[in-house]
Amino acid sequence: FNMEPSYDFLHIYEGEDSNGPLIISLQGNQVPERIESSGNSLFLAFRSDASLGMSGFAIEYKGKFHLQVYGFFP
Secondary structure (H helix, E strand, O other): OEOOOOOOEEEEEEOOOOOOOEEEEEOOOOOOOOOOOOOOOEEEEEEOOOOOOOOEOOOOOOOOOOOOOOOOOO
């Protein structure tokens, strides 16, 4: 993360759009260790004033498949 503090923001919401709950709002050189969703989607919104060029950010994401089996299988 290398964004202009107080002018460039990355907002991360739970769900498919910005109407979902805001999980975190990042700016400057903030680097979260991990961001997890309790659902199956996240919405990312980047806002910039474009007055100062910085290198920006890179994101790595991983999906997690969780399987639960109920019942008795002989």
